[in-house]
Every structure is written in C-alpha cells, then in structure tokens.
Amino acid sequence: MSQTYRLSVVLITHNEAELLTECLDSVLWADEIIVLDAGSTDETVPIARKQGAKVHSSDSWPGFGIQRQRAQELASGDYILMIDADERVTPELRRSIEQAIREPLPDTVYSFARRNLFLGRFMRHSGWYPDRVTRLYRRDAYRYSDHQVHESLATGSARVKVLKGDMLHLTCRDLCSFQRKQLQYAEAWARARHQQGKRCSFFSIISHTLGAFLKTWLLRAGFLDGRQGWLLAMVNAQYTFTKYAALWAFRYQAKRHL
Structure with a gap:
C-alpha cells in the first residue's frame, strides 16, 4: 500500500482581510491551512478562522524569511505549500500539486509559474511571466532563508521540478x-x-x-x-x-x- 502524504498550506498575514477569503477558497482542499498573523487590526483573523484555518499570532516582526520559518514550524503536514494572501491556486495547478504529493520524488522541490496582475492586466512579458516560484517542498527537509525581504526557499542541491498550471498573483491592483x-x-x-x-x-x-x-x-x-x-x-x-x-x-x- 502506498503512503499517503499530507499537505499543509502555510500563510503569513497582516491586514489581509480584503484578499484572504478568495485565497483560502482556492486551497480548502489541503489537509490543513496554517495562518501566522502579525498583529492584524482588520478582519484577517476572523476570516481565516471562519475558513477553517489554524490561526496563530506573532507579536514581533523579524522579517519575511524568519516569519515564514516560524509559520512552517506550526505545520504538521509532510509537504508545505507556501502562499500569500494575494495569490490563488488555479484548478490545473491544484491537480499538479496533488499528483506530485501522490507520487513524490526524492530530493525534489516543486516550482510553478505565476501570472502577475498589474493594473487590470495579467502580464505576459516585462519579466513578470512565467515568474516561476518554488513553493512546494517537504516540511522536514527545506526552509526559507533569513532574509528580511526577497526571501527564498533554501533548496541546496535539490532537484527542482516544474509543475503544470499557474498561480494567480494579484500583485498590483492599486x-x-x-x-x-x-x-x-x-x-x-x-x-x-x-x-x-x-x-x-x-x-x-x-x-x-x-x-x-x-x-x-x-x-x-x-x-x-x-x-x-x-x-x-x-x-x-x-x-x-x-x-x-x-x-x-x-x-x-x-x-x-x-
């Protein structure tokens, strides 16, 4: 019998009420959703709880990299899908993620393309597409760098496999x-x-x-x-x-x- 692997979707948030519902709607199929909130003063926390997420709070802000590390430590799944509130997982990408977890490859992390929105247009050029990001990985093998901004997943010598399907990224609406x-x-x-x-x-x-x-x-x-x-x-x-x-x-x- 093949092993069943669990997926934890992990988010860090701060005042994301306007965007959070649609984001969480796109990942409700995951085994668990972890939200680490950094002192939101809007409805971010109630919305996350209503959507079934496990919500935790952080009183300090150490920067994006360390905050992602903290959030990952709260997860219990075998695999992590790290996303942001302004991102949405498309149905095609969901199928690719589920397939990757059903048949995981050793020493492998997974990347996919993002379609970035800029003032009403999903860009196809300008360096904004395919904008591949590595966000799916084993919880016990990889974690994010300590960088305060422009943090990235420290993958070492791992193989990077590209998944089919895009993530929608509402980069610039205003x-x-x-x-x-x-x-x-x-x-x-x-x-x-x-x-x-x-x-x-x-x-x-x-x-x-x-x-x-x-x-x-x-x-x-x-x-x-x-x-x-x-x-x-x-x-x-x-x-x-x-x-x-x-x-x-x-x-x-x-x-x-x-």
Missing part, C-alpha cells in the same frame, strides 16, 4: 498601494545592505535606474504588454532608484555623524 509597498521593500533592502557595509556611488544610482527601465521595457519585451508594460518599466526604474538612493543616503548620513 498603483498607490503598490508603490507604498515598494517603498517599504526598498528601504528594507537598503538598510540591510548598509548594515552589511555595502555602499554605492552616485553614478551607480543613475546607471541602475536606467538599466532597470531598459531591462523591463526592451530586454524583457515590456512593450508587448502595452500601456501597462511601459508603466511597469517606469515603476521598476523608480523602485531601483529608491533602493540605491537610500543606500547612498544611509552612507552619507553616517559619514556626517562621524
């Missing part, structure tokens, strides 16, 4: 909200690198900003995504400018206080 989140990520990126002793020149700010626009618009064929492609290229350039300008500013401010 430009101003998206920009505020980008600003937080940029500040965290710059602060972490400043603490590591990294620095950049004023010329680097200019070159990285211009490079980000050209990479999105030309090299990644953002022009094929129409108006949203041009806007995304500008947003990527702005985000890059903020990261490197903040890193330069941290260094400049530190020197003035010497």
